[in-house]
Amino acid sequence: MKMVQKTTAFERVNHFVLLVSFFVLTFTGFGFMYSALNWMNTAFGGNAWASVFHKWFGVAFAISAAISIASYIGEALSFDDDDKKWLSVLGGYFDKSLEVPPSGKMNMGQKLFFLIIVVGCGGLISLTGFMLWLGSSMAFAHLFHSLTFFLMVVALPLHIYLATAANPGTFRIMTRGDVPLSFAKKKYGKWVKEEGLD
Template identity: 25%
Template sequence: MSDKTILRYTSNQRTNHWLVAILFLMAGLSGLALFHPALFWLSNLFGGGPWTRILHPFMGVLMFVLFLGLVFRFWRANYFIANDRLWLRRIDRVMKNEEEGVPPIGKYNPGQKLLFWTLLLCMLVLLFSGLVIWRSYFSEYFGITTIRWAMLLHALAGFVLILSIIVHIYAGIWIKGSVSAMLHGRVSRGWARKHHELWYRQVTQDETRGEAPKRPITKKG
């Protein structure tokens, strides 16, 4: 391990993240193509209207399954703690990069935690509403009123999900080093101390416990 960097994401975690990102892009574009006639030209990316209608639900289900991988990996780190509430009350200082009076936080800041749970909620709504309106397999088991409500919920959840991902991308670019962490897995110790001090303390304490005791220096003779 480099003395100057800290492991933030393993290769498996990064692969999981980028697979979800790719599937989100594909499911999002195909969903927009089916959402409104003005966006139907996007279906050309998937081989036309029929193929878009066929592929979209499968991509959505696969995206949800892979997203569950992220949930199982990171849900503990996204629990809210006492410092998070104070951090949110002082969000104006955070936006101005003012550190005075801003409490230290763990591996994820409260904004990231809110995003995490928002994404999970949207994914669940998209999954269950999508199953209801999946004509090839499930929609025949539901009444027209249920299907219409499911279509509305599906569209709303998709809209919130897209907005949330836009915020996620913007925040990742705004906080320098975040994108690099998800690409390469490591962050500098200074970055960790500045943005996630509680997590930095935990990691460095774990490193200290894991160090082998140094052999004492003895003099001969």
């Protein structure tokens, strides 16, 4: 089976830095947000250590998110008519009989997830996190840290589902980086053509 390379090793390592830091931040975040979930912080050595983990994994998250933003913002901001059509049929996710227009390296759903969750929320949650750490405008920072957390933590299960069970074969893009040519043609038809991978 002919395989095509979709991601570089650097991209995959960066994604796992983002993944691990996000999970550390989410678990300690839940531990701090809900007293009923405070037991989660025990796994990090208690609340004081959980606070240290939350801050420094926040730094890792912010750097990793910044690398992601720099890497994909160009692709994510280039929309064409097919992207609009993709959105109008919601990627065919709710009706398999609909015809889904071909996508470039990122489909419209991935672009929107990236722009809203990674760029918008990732940027704002990092900024407000540093504000809370340094004690500047804490009331504003606390509110927007919580609001962006809400959006991210609700989006996460959908992101995981879409990248695994909903689209079998996709997860390999973040582990080995290569996918079968047939898969790439169906999911990222325009990208395959542009890169001449056929």
